[in-house]
Amino acid sequence: MKNQKELQQIVDIFKLLFEIATGTRTTQARKLENQSELEKIYNELIDFDEKLQVFMKANNLYVPSVAHENLTQLIFVLNKQQEVVNFNQEVLLLLHYNSEELINIQFEQLIALEFREVWRQIVKKRKPQLWTPNYAKLTFITTEGKLFPTYCSITNMAPNYEIIVTSIITEKESTAKLHEQWFELTNKDIIQKNFSIKLYDYIMERLNQQLPSLQTIARELGTEEHLLKTGFKKYYKTSVYQLYQDERLKRAEVLIQQTAIPLKEIAYLCGFKSYLNFYKSFKKKYKYAPSDLLRKT
Structure with missing residues (x-):
């Protein structure tokens, strides 16, 4: 229960941050007991917002509404069988379905063919009691057979462990811009x-x-x-081997910064035959040596 409570507190913190940043707060948030670290952060945000509101009012300033008006959020609620049981209005507007067509449809039928395996792998690996969201790039397909690419968060909801798929994208990407970029594949x-x-x-x-x-x-x-x-x-x-090289070096950089694994072993873990070869490739890409990075001790 502790992890579930902390997850909800983190969600509340990000929600409060979003409301402060976009000026969409309609009610005064109540402070928490201030016992845990997350509760302290939440209360500090409330104090900050109160000071910000006083400053804005004193200087006749306001938060422009452009930012949040240009956001579009797709929300799908799926049952255990991965059938769509609920959704928000934007799904109908952007994917051009009507409510009757969406209810009880298998979710993967809304996904373009080449991305369905991505969805299957996510579902296969997820566990009903797992609260940590997965993130994946999915491309939806409209009723006209056009493509709608977006990044999605996939998580579960208590108590029935329904699957929630959400995606927040800017209007620039989601409406006029994407209508121009949508294309039909042969x-x-x-x-x-x-x-x-x-x-x-x-x-x-x-x-x-x-x-x-x-x-x-x-x-x-x-x-x-x-x-x-x-x-x-x-x-x-990019080319096949350039991507392979770049991704190995990205992984190596993370391992160097986040672990205490010896540099020679990191080179081996990232597929390099020798440390010298790794050293030269790393320095060529990042303009500094692997040993120059700050490491965990």
Whole structure:
């Protein structure tokens, strides 16, 4: 229960921060008992807001409403069978469904084909009692067959462990801008994008080892080398081995900063054959040596 209570307090803190930043607070928040660290943070935010309101009033200032008016939030409520049981109005407006079409539909039917496996893997790994949200990039498909890409948070709700899928995006991305960018994919495009996603996952699962040749990878994935190469460049704006190198170095940087693992071992964990090779690659990318980073002791 303690973890559940703390999670709710964190949600309340972020909600209060959002209301302060956008000027959308309509009622005065009540202070908490001020016993835990989270309660102290919440109370400090209330004090800060009160001082800010006094200053704004004294100087005839107001918070512009543009920021929060330009936000759009998609909300889906799913049952244990992953059927849609509720949703907000924006879902209807942006995906062009009507209420009757959405109720009891399998959620993955709203997701573009190439992203359904992403959703399945999330559901497969999640546990009903797990409160920590997952985050994933999902692309929804409208009734006209057009694509709506967005980042989503997936979590559970007590007491029935319903699945909540939410996404907050700016209006610039969600309405006029995305209406211009929506596009219909041909079968060839879908196949190429599917292989690019598979290749990306293949790379991310092997950051701790040497990557095979592109010809070998293409054979394993059941496609041709040149198609894999051009498709990956098209959708990820970089080459296969450049992404592989960049992601290994990103992982190494995190390990250096967040752990006390020896640098030579980190080089090995990130798939480099030698520390010298790792050192040269790291310094070339970040312009400083691995040993220059502040480390946990």
